[in-house]
Amino acid sequence: MNANDNTGNTAPETNASTRKTFAIRTAAVVAGLGIAGTLAAAGVGAAHAGTLPVTHPGEPTVAMTITNHTDHTEFYAGGTPGSGRWINAPRFALAPGASEVVTASAPYSASETVLVNYQVGAFGPRAIYELENVRGDVNTNMTGTTGGHYFVNASVASGFPNANAVYDLW
Incomplete structure (x- = not known):
């Protein structure tokens, strides 16, 4: 046994x-x-986009990392690369939890102000993402929402001439 x-x-x-x-x-x-x-x-998941290729020394470039932390899709409602041109234009839709990097450059200008508008949900308020890239005053002063309980945390990660900013919509 x-x-x-x-x-x-x-x-x-x-x-x-x-x-x-x-x-x-x-x-x-x-x-x-x-x-x-x-x-x-x-470098996946980096906080910001880094620098962009420059064709003219001192050329202002902008990289905006936008993350949607809401439970609604953001729909592109307009925007402008300011005095420059899009390198990576905003997407038509930014799903909940998704991020994108919007980039632009202004090869023949001393400054650049980029503005991106998204509508939160089908009928919700607007989320406005702005980055002003000016010597001595890189800022996100015009960033915010037009209503609802949403808010945008914005921070500048690097300054003129190659400005990077990070935006989180909550």
Whole structure:
């Protein structure tokens, strides 16, 4: 008679099952760390867009990282690259939880003011994202919402001539 028969202990089967589960979990953790490392090396999820290619020295460029933290889709309602041109124009729709980077440059101007308007939901208020890129006064002063319980957190990440700003709609 085997000792396992008397106690009902199934230790050999449990150990094999435990080893298999441990191996699967270890492989998943290693794969997850590899993916996280790759994303970090690629810069995915960076707080702002970084710098843009410049064709003329001192040329003002703008990069605006916009994130929608609401439970409503934002719909593009207009905007302007100011005295410049779009490099990466605003999307038609920005889904809940989504981010985008809007970029523009003004190769023949001393400054640039970029304005992007989104409507929150089908009939909601407007979210206004503005970045003024002027020597000595890079700001987001005209950023905000036109109503509702929404608000925009805006911060300037880098200044003139290559201005970066981060916007979070809540």
